Amino acid sequence: MQEVLFYLLTARNGFYVDGTLGGGGHAEAILEQLNLSGNLIGIDLDGDALEAASKRLGRFRGHTIFVKDNFKNIKSVLSQNDVESVQGVLLDLGVSSYQIDEPTKGFSFQMDEVLDMRMNRHQPVDARHIVNHYDEQALVDILWAYGEEKHSRRIAKAIMQRRVEQPIETTGQFAALIEQTVGGRFLNKTLARVFQAIRIEVNNEMENLRQALCDCIEVLYPGGRLVVISYHSLEDRLVKYAFRAASAQSIPSGNKIIPDTPLTPVLKMLTRKPVTASEEEMEMNPRSRSAKLRAAEKL
Numbered sequence: 080m081q082e083v084l085f086y087l088l089t090a091r092n093g094f095y096v097d098g099t100l101g102g103g104g105h106a107e108a109i110l111e112q113l114n115l116s117g118n119l120i121g122i123d124l125d126g127d128a129l130e131a132a133s134k135r136l137g138r139f140r141g142h143t144i145f146v147k148d149n150f151k152n153i154k155s156v157l158s159q160n161d162v163e164s165v166q167g168v169l170l171d172l173g174v175s176s177y178q179i180d181e182p183t184k185g186f187s188f189q190m191d192e193v194l195d196m197r198m199n200r201h202q203p204v205d206a207r208h209i210v211n212h213y214d215e216q217a218l219v220d221i222l223w224a225y226g227e228e229k230h231s232r233r234i235a236k237a238i239m240q241r242r243v244e245q246p247i248e249t250t251g252q253f254a255a256l257i258e259q260t261v262g263g264r265f266l267n268k269t270l271a272r273v274f275q276a277i278r279i280e281v282n283n284e285m286e287n288l289r290q291a292l293c294d295c296i297e298v299l300y301p302g303g304r305l306v307v308i309s310y311h312s313l314e315d316r317l318v319k320y321a322f323r324a325a326s327a328q329s330i331p332s333g334n335k336i337i338p339d340t341p342l343t344p345v346l347k348m349l350t351r352k353p354v355t356a357s358e359e360e361m362e363m364n365p366r367s368r369s370a371k372l373r374a375a376e377k378l
Contacts, residue, residue, distance in 0.1 A: 080108055082354050083169060086374035087306045092116035093166030096157075098150030098291065099123065103132030105169055110139045120144045120165075122156060124199040124282075149199075151290040157298055164300045170291065171308045174198070174278060186278060188270045191251030196274075196281045206277050210247050215239050225285070225313065226276030230261045234273060250274075275311060288314065292321040296345060299377035304349070306374045315353060315371045322348050322375045349374040 083105055087095070091114045097106045100121035110119055121136070121143060123129050129145050136143050146156050150170060157165065174186050185195030185206060196206040213221070215235050222231035237260040238247065247253050254270055261269050279285060295305050309315040325346040329339040353371035361368050 080105070080360070082372055083306055083308070084108060084112060086349055086354075086372070087167045087169055087304055088112055089302060089304060090117075090166050093118075094162060094164075095119045096153065096165050096168045096295075097121045097171075098153060098168055098295070099171045100132050100145070101125075101128055101171065103135040105171060106132065106143070107136055107139075109169070110136065110142060113142070115142075118142050118144070120146060120156065120160065120162070122146045122148055122150050122153070124149055126200070149287055151287040151294070153291060153298060154294045164298055165303060166300055167304045167306070168295045168299065169306050169308075170288075170295070172288065172314050173284070173310045185250055186274070188250055188254040188274050191249050194248060194250050194253055196278045198282050204281060206253075206281050207246070207248060209277055209280055210238060210253060211242050221280045222273060222276045224276075225279040226272035227312070228269065228272045228276065230269065234260050279313075285313065285317065288317055289321075292318065296325055296375075296377065301377050303377045304374060305346075305377075306372065308370050308372045309353075310369050310371075315373070318373050319353075322346060322373060326375065345378055346375040347378055349376055 088109065091112060093113070095109055095113075095118070097109065097119060100106055100123040103121065106119055106121050110117070113119070119139075119142065121129070121132060123132070123145075124147065126147055129147055133143075133145050144160055146160075148156055153168070157163070185193050194206045194210060197204075209218075209221070215238075218235035218238055219231045222228040222234060228234065234257060237256055241247060241256055247256065257270055257273055258266055292305075292307075299305060307318045309318055326344045326348050327342050328344055329341050331339050350373050353373050355372070356364070356367035356370055
Protein backbone atom coordinates (compact mmCIF):
# COMPACT_ATOMS: atom_id res chain seq x y z
CA MET A 80 0.00 0.00 0.00
CA GLN A 81 2.67 2.53 0.98
CA GLU A 82 4.67 1.74 -2.16
CA VAL A 83 1.58 2.31 -4.31
CA LEU A 84 1.07 5.76 -2.80
CA PHE A 85 4.78 6.63 -3.07
CA TYR A 86 5.03 5.82 -6.77
CA LEU A 87 1.54 6.82 -7.94
CA LEU A 88 0.77 10.18 -6.35
CA THR A 89 2.37 13.28 -7.83
CA ALA A 90 -0.37 15.89 -7.29
CA ARG A 91 -2.89 16.07 -4.45
CA ASN A 92 -5.33 17.86 -6.73
CA GLY A 93 -4.90 15.32 -9.52
CA PHE A 94 -7.25 12.97 -11.35
CA TYR A 95 -6.43 9.28 -10.81
CA VAL A 96 -7.76 5.96 -12.07
CA ASP A 97 -7.94 2.72 -10.13
CA GLY A 98 -8.47 0.34 -13.05
CA THR A 99 -9.04 -2.67 -10.78
CA LEU A 100 -11.19 -1.28 -8.00
CA GLY A 101 -12.05 -4.56 -6.24
CA GLY A 102 -13.11 -3.90 -2.66
CA GLY A 103 -11.81 -0.31 -2.81
CA GLY A 104 -8.81 -0.60 -0.47
CA HIS A 105 -6.28 1.08 -2.73
CA ALA A 106 -8.83 3.65 -3.89
CA GLU A 107 -9.60 4.61 -0.29
CA ALA A 108 -5.91 5.13 0.50
CA ILE A 109 -5.45 7.25 -2.64
CA LEU A 110 -8.50 9.41 -1.93
CA GLU A 111 -7.34 10.03 1.62
CA GLN A 112 -4.20 11.65 0.19
CA LEU A 113 -6.04 13.93 -2.26
CA ASN A 114 -7.38 17.40 -1.48
CA LEU A 115 -10.83 18.77 -2.32
CA SER A 116 -9.83 19.22 -5.99
CA GLY A 117 -8.64 15.62 -6.38
CA ASN A 118 -10.77 12.94 -8.04
CA LEU A 119 -10.69 9.23 -8.79
CA ILE A 120 -12.38 6.93 -11.29
CA GLY A 121 -12.76 3.34 -10.09
CA ILE A 122 -13.20 0.70 -12.78
CA ASP A 123 -14.20 -2.91 -12.24
CA LEU A 124 -15.92 -5.61 -14.26
CA ASP A 125 -17.58 -7.08 -11.19
CA GLY A 126 -20.83 -5.30 -10.33
CA ASP A 127 -20.85 -6.74 -6.82
CA ALA A 128 -17.35 -5.40 -6.18
CA LEU A 129 -18.38 -1.97 -7.44
CA GLU A 130 -21.36 -1.93 -5.10
CA ALA A 131 -19.22 -2.91 -2.10
CA ALA A 132 -16.53 -0.35 -2.99
CA SER A 133 -19.08 2.45 -3.47
CA LYS A 134 -20.34 1.88 0.08
CA ARG A 135 -16.80 1.85 1.46
CA LEU A 136 -15.98 5.07 -0.38
CA GLY A 137 -19.26 6.82 0.38
CA ARG A 138 -17.54 9.61 2.33
CA PHE A 139 -15.74 10.65 -0.88
CA ARG A 140 -18.99 11.22 -2.79
CA GLY A 141 -18.46 13.98 -5.34
CA HIS A 142 -14.82 12.97 -5.83
CA THR A 143 -15.36 9.44 -7.13
CA ILE A 144 -16.83 7.95 -10.29
CA PHE A 145 -17.62 4.22 -10.44
CA VAL A 146 -17.62 2.49 -13.82
CA LYS A 147 -18.51 -1.13 -14.63
CA ASP A 148 -16.11 -1.93 -17.45
CA ASN A 149 -12.82 -3.58 -18.33
CA PHE A 150 -9.68 -1.56 -17.67
CA LYS A 151 -8.63 -2.24 -21.27
CA ASN A 152 -11.33 0.31 -22.22
CA ILE A 153 -9.77 3.11 -20.14
CA LYS A 154 -9.73 5.53 -23.10
CA SER A 155 -13.47 5.23 -23.70
CA VAL A 156 -14.20 5.35 -19.95
CA LEU A 157 -12.33 8.65 -19.63
CA SER A 158 -13.91 10.03 -22.80
CA GLN A 159 -17.43 9.22 -21.55
CA ASN A 160 -16.65 11.15 -18.35
CA ASP A 161 -15.14 14.16 -20.19
CA VAL A 162 -11.63 13.45 -18.91
CA GLU A 163 -8.79 13.82 -21.40
CA SER A 164 -5.75 12.88 -19.31
CA VAL A 165 -4.94 11.77 -15.77
CA GLN A 166 -2.08 12.09 -13.29
CA GLY A 167 -1.92 8.40 -12.49
CA VAL A 168 -3.30 4.93 -13.18
CA LEU A 169 -3.13 1.93 -10.85
CA LEU A 170 -3.65 -1.64 -12.09
CA ASP A 171 -3.72 -4.30 -9.37
CA LEU A 172 -3.96 -7.39 -11.57
CA GLY A 173 -5.63 -10.76 -11.27
CA VAL A 174 -8.48 -11.71 -8.99
CA SER A 175 -9.20 -9.40 -6.07
CA SER A 176 -9.43 -10.42 -2.43
CA TYR A 177 -13.11 -9.50 -2.61
CA GLN A 178 -13.65 -12.07 -5.37
CA ILE A 179 -11.57 -14.78 -3.68
CA ASP A 180 -13.55 -14.44 -0.47
CA GLU A 181 -16.98 -14.28 -2.14
CA PRO A 182 -18.31 -17.88 -2.17
CA THR A 183 -20.43 -17.48 -5.32
CA LYS A 184 -17.60 -16.47 -7.64
CA GLY A 185 -15.93 -19.87 -8.07
CA PHE A 186 -12.34 -18.61 -8.03
CA SER A 187 -10.99 -20.56 -5.06
CA PHE A 188 -10.09 -24.24 -4.79
CA GLN A 189 -10.37 -23.95 -1.00
CA MET A 190 -14.18 -23.85 -1.16
CA ASP A 191 -16.63 -26.09 -2.99
CA GLU A 192 -18.67 -23.80 -5.20
CA VAL A 193 -19.84 -23.50 -8.79
CA LEU A 194 -16.89 -23.52 -11.19
CA ASP A 195 -17.37 -20.02 -12.60
CA MET A 196 -14.37 -17.61 -12.40
CA ARG A 197 -15.99 -14.84 -14.47
CA MET A 198 -15.10 -11.33 -13.38
CA ASN A 199 -18.02 -10.16 -15.52
CA ARG A 200 -20.99 -12.39 -14.70
CA HIS A 201 -22.74 -11.36 -17.92
CA GLN A 202 -20.18 -12.86 -20.28
CA PRO A 203 -21.26 -16.26 -21.70
CA VAL A 204 -18.06 -18.31 -21.20
CA ASP A 205 -17.25 -19.49 -17.67
CA ALA A 206 -14.81 -22.03 -16.25
CA ARG A 207 -17.37 -24.85 -16.50
CA HIS A 208 -17.62 -24.29 -20.24
CA ILE A 209 -13.84 -24.42 -20.72
CA VAL A 210 -13.32 -27.51 -18.55
CA ASN A 211 -16.26 -29.40 -20.07
CA HIS A 212 -16.11 -28.34 -23.73
CA TYR A 213 -12.55 -27.40 -24.78
CA ASP A 214 -10.71 -30.17 -26.60
CA GLU A 215 -7.72 -31.90 -25.02
CA GLN A 216 -5.00 -29.98 -26.86
CA ALA A 217 -6.62 -26.64 -26.05
CA LEU A 218 -6.66 -27.57 -22.35
CA VAL A 219 -3.00 -28.62 -22.52
CA ASP A 220 -2.07 -25.31 -24.16
CA ILE A 221 -3.97 -23.24 -21.56
CA LEU A 222 -2.49 -25.07 -18.57
CA TRP A 223 1.02 -24.79 -19.98
CA ALA A 224 0.87 -21.22 -21.33
CA TYR A 225 -1.05 -19.59 -18.46
CA GLY A 226 -0.12 -21.83 -15.54
CA GLU A 227 3.30 -23.12 -16.59
CA GLU A 228 2.00 -26.45 -15.27
CA LYS A 229 4.36 -29.36 -15.98
CA HIS A 230 1.55 -31.91 -15.57
CA SER A 231 -0.62 -30.16 -18.17
CA ARG A 232 -0.96 -33.23 -20.42
CA ARG A 233 -1.87 -35.60 -17.59
CA ILE A 234 -4.42 -33.18 -16.16
CA ALA A 235 -5.99 -32.49 -19.57
CA LYS A 236 -6.33 -36.23 -20.25
CA ALA A 237 -7.91 -36.76 -16.82
CA ILE A 238 -10.39 -33.94 -17.49
CA MET A 239 -11.39 -35.54 -20.82
CA GLN A 240 -11.93 -38.94 -19.18
CA ARG A 241 -13.91 -37.58 -16.23
CA ARG A 242 -16.27 -35.40 -18.21
CA VAL A 243 -17.35 -38.40 -20.30
CA GLU A 244 -18.69 -39.89 -17.07
CA GLN A 245 -20.19 -36.67 -15.72
CA PRO A 246 -19.73 -32.90 -16.15
CA ILE A 247 -17.26 -31.15 -13.83
CA GLU A 248 -19.49 -28.58 -12.17
CA THR A 249 -17.80 -27.38 -8.97
CA THR A 250 -14.42 -26.20 -7.74
CA GLY A 251 -14.41 -29.12 -5.29
CA GLN A 252 -14.89 -31.69 -8.07
CA PHE A 253 -12.20 -30.04 -10.16
CA ALA A 254 -9.71 -29.85 -7.29
CA ALA A 255 -10.36 -33.50 -6.35
CA LEU A 256 -9.71 -34.57 -9.94
CA ILE A 257 -6.39 -32.71 -9.98
CA GLU A 258 -5.39 -34.27 -6.66
CA GLN A 259 -6.20 -37.77 -7.96
CA THR A 260 -4.19 -37.08 -11.11
CA VAL A 261 -0.95 -35.60 -9.75
CA GLY A 262 -0.92 -36.77 -6.12
CA GLY A 263 -0.64 -34.86 -2.89
CA ARG A 264 2.94 -33.58 -3.00
CA PHE A 265 3.01 -29.82 -3.74
CA LEU A 266 -0.73 -30.12 -4.41
CA ASN A 267 -1.60 -26.54 -3.44
CA LYS A 268 0.93 -25.12 -5.89
CA THR A 269 -0.44 -27.33 -8.67
CA LEU A 270 -4.00 -26.32 -7.84
CA ALA A 271 -3.02 -22.64 -7.80
CA ARG A 272 -1.38 -22.92 -11.23
CA VAL A 273 -4.29 -24.83 -12.79
CA PHE A 274 -6.98 -22.53 -11.36
CA GLN A 275 -4.92 -19.51 -12.43
CA ALA A 276 -4.64 -20.82 -15.99
CA ILE A 277 -8.37 -21.47 -16.34
CA ARG A 278 -9.19 -18.07 -14.81
CA ILE A 279 -6.89 -16.25 -17.24
CA GLU A 280 -8.54 -18.00 -20.18
CA VAL A 281 -12.06 -17.27 -18.89
CA ASN A 282 -11.35 -13.55 -18.56
CA ASN A 283 -8.91 -13.10 -21.48
CA GLU A 284 -6.58 -11.46 -18.97
CA MET A 285 -3.31 -11.37 -20.91
CA GLU A 286 -4.77 -9.77 -24.02
CA ASN A 287 -6.69 -7.26 -21.90
CA LEU A 288 -3.47 -6.33 -20.10
CA ARG A 289 -1.56 -5.79 -23.36
CA GLN A 290 -4.25 -3.41 -24.59
CA ALA A 291 -4.52 -1.62 -21.24
CA LEU A 292 -0.78 -0.97 -20.89
CA CYS A 293 -0.67 0.81 -24.26
CA ASP A 294 -3.74 2.91 -23.58
CA CYS A 295 -2.84 3.75 -19.97
CA ILE A 296 0.45 5.24 -21.17
CA GLU A 297 -1.43 7.26 -23.78
CA VAL A 298 -3.91 8.84 -21.32
CA LEU A 299 -1.28 10.02 -18.81
CA TYR A 300 -0.28 13.66 -18.53
CA PRO A 301 3.47 14.29 -18.89
CA GLY A 302 4.81 13.49 -15.44
CA GLY A 303 1.86 11.18 -14.77
CA ARG A 304 2.55 7.69 -13.52
CA LEU A 305 1.46 4.14 -14.22
CA VAL A 306 1.76 1.64 -11.35
CA VAL A 307 1.10 -2.06 -11.97
CA ILE A 308 1.00 -4.85 -9.39
CA SER A 309 1.25 -8.38 -10.77
CA TYR A 310 1.02 -11.74 -9.03
CA HIS A 311 2.61 -14.23 -11.41
CA SER A 312 5.52 -14.31 -13.83
CA LEU A 313 3.42 -14.06 -17.01
CA GLU A 314 1.88 -10.75 -15.96
CA ASP A 315 5.13 -9.35 -14.58
CA ARG A 316 7.03 -10.27 -17.75
CA LEU A 317 4.43 -8.56 -19.93
CA VAL A 318 4.57 -5.39 -17.82
CA LYS A 319 8.37 -5.40 -17.77
CA TYR A 320 8.65 -5.69 -21.54
CA ALA A 321 5.97 -3.04 -22.15
CA PHE A 322 7.78 -0.59 -19.85
CA ARG A 323 11.13 -1.45 -21.39
CA ALA A 324 9.84 -0.92 -24.94
CA ALA A 325 8.20 2.42 -24.07
CA SER A 326 11.37 3.67 -22.36
CA ALA A 327 13.85 2.48 -25.01
CA GLN A 328 16.11 5.14 -26.53
CA SER A 329 17.21 3.05 -29.50
CA ILE A 330 16.74 -0.20 -31.37
CA PRO A 331 20.02 -2.16 -31.46
CA SER A 332 21.13 -2.92 -35.00
CA GLY A 333 22.91 -6.10 -33.98
CA ASN A 334 25.80 -5.08 -36.20
CA LYS A 335 29.00 -3.30 -35.13
CA ILE A 336 29.13 -1.32 -38.37
CA ILE A 337 25.47 -0.25 -38.64
CA PRO A 338 24.46 2.26 -35.92
CA ASP A 339 21.49 1.68 -33.64
CA THR A 340 18.18 3.27 -34.64
CA PRO A 341 17.36 6.14 -32.24
CA LEU A 342 13.96 6.26 -30.58
CA THR A 343 12.08 8.88 -28.59
CA PRO A 344 11.10 7.25 -25.28
CA VAL A 345 7.67 7.99 -23.82
CA LEU A 346 8.28 6.52 -20.37
CA LYS A 347 10.90 6.72 -17.67
CA MET A 348 11.09 3.56 -15.59
CA LEU A 349 10.96 4.30 -11.86
CA THR A 350 11.58 0.70 -10.76
CA ARG A 351 14.45 -1.11 -12.45
CA LYS A 352 13.51 -4.21 -10.49
CA PRO A 353 10.04 -5.06 -9.17
CA VAL A 354 9.20 -3.78 -5.69
CA THR A 355 7.96 -6.47 -3.30
CA ALA A 356 6.08 -6.30 0.00
CA SER A 357 7.98 -5.81 3.24
CA GLU A 358 8.14 -8.53 5.88
CA GLU A 359 5.74 -6.49 8.02
CA GLU A 360 3.18 -6.21 5.25
CA MET A 361 3.41 -9.91 4.40
CA GLU A 362 2.65 -10.70 8.03
CA MET A 363 -0.43 -8.46 8.00
CA ASN A 364 -1.48 -9.40 4.46
CA PRO A 365 -0.20 -12.83 3.36
CA ARG A 366 -1.66 -12.37 -0.14
CA SER A 367 0.91 -9.64 -0.78
CA ARG A 368 3.68 -12.26 -0.67
CA SER A 369 3.65 -12.88 -4.43
CA ALA A 370 2.97 -9.26 -5.44
CA LYS A 371 5.45 -7.41 -7.67
CA LEU A 372 5.06 -3.69 -8.29
CA ARG A 373 6.49 -1.83 -11.29
CA ALA A 374 6.13 1.89 -11.91
CA ALA A 375 6.91 4.28 -14.76
CA GLU A 376 6.48 8.00 -15.48
CA LYS A 377 5.23 9.62 -18.70
CA LEU A 378 7.84 11.85 -20.33
